[in-house]
Amino acid sequence: MAQQRAVRTRAAILAAAASVFDRYGYDAATITEITARSGTTKGALYFHFSSKEELARGVLRELTGDLTVEPADSHVQELIDMTMAVTYRSLHDPIVRAGLRLAVERGSVDFSEVSPFPVWAGLGEDLLLRAAERGELLPYVVPRETAELVVSAWAGIQVYARVVAGRRDVERRMSVMWAHLLPSVVMPRLLLELDVAPDRGARVEAVRALRSASSGS
Numbered sequence: 390m391a392q393q394r395a396v397r398t399r400a401a402i403l404a405a406a407a408s409v410f411d412r413y414g415y416d417a418a419t420i421t422e423i424t425a426r427s428g429t430t431k432g433a434l435y436f437h438f439s440s441k442e443e444l445a446r447g448v449l450r451e452l453t454g455d456l457t458v459e460p461a462d463s464h465v466q467e468l469i470d471m472t473m474a475v476t477y478r479s480l481h482d483p484i485v486r487a488g489l490r491l492a493v494e495r496g497s498v499d500f501s502e503v504s505p506f507p508v509w510a511g512l513g514e515d516l517l518l519r520a521a522e523r524g525e526l527l528p529y530v531v532p533r534e535t536a537e538l539v540v541s542a543w544a545g546i547q548v549y550a551r552v553v554a555g556r557r558d559v560e561r562r563m564s565v566m567w568a569h570l571l572p573s574v575v576m577p578r579l580l581l582e583l584d585v586a587p588d589r590g591a592r593v594e595a596v597r598a599l600r601s602a603s604s605g606s
Contacts, residue, residue, distance in 0.1 A: 399437045401427045406444045407487035416496045452488040452505035464520035465575050470593045476563045477590030489547050510536045530574050542566050560587040
């Protein structure tokens with residue numbers, strides 16, 4: 390019971406910290422605001438996290454947790470699903486939003502060693518290497534370069550969508566990105582089969598939620 394309370398307290402602190410980091414950025418965020426939002430004491434916060442910096446690192450580490458998606462007929466589709474699912478989460482999960490802000494901001498602390506971007510690029514490269522083995526990619530495609538381009542575009546679209554539309558249309562923008570990128574990456578036979586619809590991430594996450602619920606029951 391005590392262990393479960395500790396897990397819930399830690400999760401509440403992380404969620405509160407994420408909402409504060411997302412709103413104010415790292416430098417302007419305060420421990421006082423985080424504890425107020427989490428409904429915990431400073432003592433409880435410092436039991437789980439030694440400092441505001443460690444809290445920020447905790448938020449960033451959450452972004453490289455479970456990024457697996459359901460197997461698809463195409464490994465390129467699995468890469469699309471991963472990016473669209475994280476995009477969907479960026480609209481509904483403050484930890485994803487805060488993690489992105491922490492990853493791209495250049496404030497008083499360098500968080501590059503816990504940035505999610507290299508991890509995501511590595512996952513993307515692995516999927517593209519497997520896609521190449523199955524003949525899904527055009528012959529000149531370099532999986533690592535393409536994976537890094539996808540992650541860079543994802544981050545850029547997130548930032549742009551936040552500035553111009555409060556993120557509201559970020560799923561549509563990701564759909565447009567894939568529609569423009571795929572003809573230069575995949576074999577023509579796949580273009581009509583791949584699903585890059587704006588609601589793809591929502592559907593992927595719904596399947597994940599159902600599977601998680603059934604495995605926990």
